Amino acid sequence: MLSVHLNALRHLVGDQSIRSGEALTSLDSGFDQDNLTAGFAILPRTVDDIVKTVRYCGEHGLALVPQGGRTGLSGAARSSDGQVILMMHRMTKIIAIDTLSQTAIVEAGCTLQTLEDAVRLHGLTCGIDLGARGTATIGGMIATNAGGQEAFRFGPMRQRVLGLEVVLPDSRILDDLTQVIKANGGYDVKQLFIGAEGTLGIVTRVCLRLAPLPPDGITALVSLSNCNGGIRFFRRLESLTQGRLLRAELMSANHVTVSADDHGNPALAAFGKQGDCVLFEYTDQSALEAELEVSLDVGDITDALICKNESERASVWKIREDWAVDRAFPDGLWFDVSVPLAQLNSYLEALRQRLQCHDADLKLFYVGHMGDGNLHITVNAASPITSRYKEISALVYQDLKAMGGFFSAEHGIGLEKREALAEHSDPVKYDLLNQIKKMIDPSGIMNPGKVLPSEDLK
Ligand SMILES: Cc1cc2nc3c(=O)[nH]c(=O)nc-3n(C[C@H](O)[C@H](O)[C@H](O)COP(=O)(O)OP(=O)(O)OC[C@H]3O[C@@H](n4cnc5c(N)ncnc54)[C@H](O)[C@@H]3O)c2cc1C
Structure with a gap:
């Protein structure tokens, strides 16, 4: 500089x-x-x-x-x-919490945890949650259209935002800070900035929808006969009483065993050996227990463990949220894909086979937000494989488009998936993305090279 x-x-x-x-x-x-x-x-x-x-x-x-x-x-x-x-971390003000409208207006640098703590005092929740809650900001979550653990209930960030204020690349302020669900006015321009990853402007203030805070959930770890059994169990829990199923986080069997071994938890490691697992949170213990029995009887699930106290709950969540697999097998490759739920099981089986046929040393791990079919896939081996992105990503992305899924789910494109975006997008859509970027940021000053290739600045 x-x-x-x-x-x-x-x-x-x-x-x-x-x-x-x-x-x-x-x-x-x-x-x-x-x-x-x-x-x-x-x-x-x-x-x-x-x-x-x-x-x-x-x-x-x-x-x-x-x-x-x-x-x-x-x-x-x-x-x-x-x-x-x-x-943006000095622009953290919570400007208003409106309990009647169930909305909050905040500056973009406010962290999710800070906002969640504040709205909980009013019996409300942001309706979105992720592992990085203590550090991730509302502005960053809007820019990446973050999803997380509650997206199957409330949608990703795109569906939480009612209004936005954005400083545009030409320094004008776009004031679209509406506080209502219905505000038709032609094209919904604010949606362009959600998921734009800072390439179209700087989000400064936001109006978010809130939701009533549900009671605390009971946590259960369930092992599956296969993903289809887990999805049937998920759907039954969901339909019992609306709003009682809070979370459903999928973990591959080897993710559970590697993480539990790393945490020195032999009981959970043994549990993980039975098969892929889902971590459920549900607000009604007796209904959960009854449904577990039915699902064990029909063979959709093979075992279940209900956490009895906060320490057990924390141990199970640590298995999901900690990055033990990456510590055990560093220099692997990560993917973040979306798969329609009906195809989840067949996609994973086919992927496992493709990887094995390609190179028997490759290991497949995954965790995911089961309710919306978002898989975080890690492929690794005993030695580093980071230089093999092209060949391995082709195996991971194969068939996704044909089955109605997408190669990129909730983590955004950034620099790492820029080439994949060009390759896997519909060409007309990709052309529109480039035209929108040129129209809003003609001189290309806003986060250049992210999402789309940049032209050199003057
Ligand atoms: C442990 C862990 C768990 C995670 N779990 C999830 C998950 O479950 N779901 C999920 O979706 N993501 C998850 N993430 C990813 C990450 O937390 C999200 O992408 C989050 O939205 C990023 O927010 P941030 O404030 O850290 O943004 P940053 O990382 O600082 O920035 C991300 C992007 O947003 C842009 N940006 C930031 N602030 C603004 C602004 N005010 N205006 C315009 N552009 C801006 C940046 O330029 C960049 O393009 C996880 C990350 C970690 C480390």
Whole structure:
């Protein structure tokens, strides 16, 4: 970054809102080591700070990289030398919680956990949850259209957002901060910014829908005869009483055993040996127990363990949320795919076979949000396989489109899936994506190279 730009930006937003050198590198780079590579960040306190920064960057052809909690998993917050990072973590205000309308208006840098804690005091919930809840920001979750554990009930972030305020690449403010479900006004422009991964503008304020807070759930770990049995059990639980099934997280048998071994939990390791498992949360223990019996009798499930206390519950959730598999087999490859539920079992069986035929040393692990068919797949082996992305991704993505699924589910495209997006998108849709980017950000300053290839800045 040229010192002339450093000084000009310092002058515009004030010394307190700038980080560079050690003051920047001492911050947590987050999930991706290259997030802070730009070496220069602006930490706005107000929308006006953002407007001034965007205007300056536009006038001087400087690229901007918005960052929230830096928990993104697809390289969308990576920065490089000469770019300006825009860190949103000082814009965290909860502006309003409206208990009658069941909405919240927040600044984009507020973390999910902070907002959830605040709305819970009013008997409400955000209706969206993910493992990175303590660090991921509402703005980052909008930019990636995050999904998580409750998407089968409430949809991904796209369905939680009622209104948005966005600073556009030309520094104008788009004020679409409506607080109502129905607001037809031609094309729903705000939806373009949801899932755009910071490539079309900077989300500054948001109005989110909330939902009534359900009672605490009972946690049960269930082993499956196969995925179809698990889905039938899931559907029966879901239809018993609306809203009582809170979560349903799928884990491959080997994910459970490797994680349980890593956590020194032989009982769970033994449980995992029986087959793939699903972690269910349900709010009515007697109804859950009755349904477990029926499903054991018909053979949809093979065993069940109901957590008796918080410590058992925490141990089971740790198996789901911890990254033990990646520690045990580093340098594997990750995928985040969506599969229609009716095809989940056959997709996994076919994938297992394809991988085995291709190379018998490859191991297949998966966890997933069962209710919406989102699988997080890890393929690894005893030695690193990161250089084999092309051949292995072809095996993972095979048949997905034909069965109505998609190669990318909830983690976004970022840098890592950019080529795959070009390859797997409908060409007309891909062309429209490029045209939209050019129309809203003609000079290409907004998070260039993420999602779509960038043209060089002037
Ligand atoms: C342990 C763990 C569990 C996870 N579980 C899930 C899960 O279940 N479901 C799921 O969907 N994801 C999950 N994720 C991924 C991640 O948490 C989400 O992608 C999250 O939405 C990223 O939010 P963030 O604030 O960290 O954004 P960042 O990582 O900082 O940024 C992500 C993208 O958003 C852009 N961005 C950030 N803030 C703004 C803004 N204000 N305006 C415009 N663009 C912005 C960035 O430029 C970048 O493109 C998980 C991650 C981890 C580490």
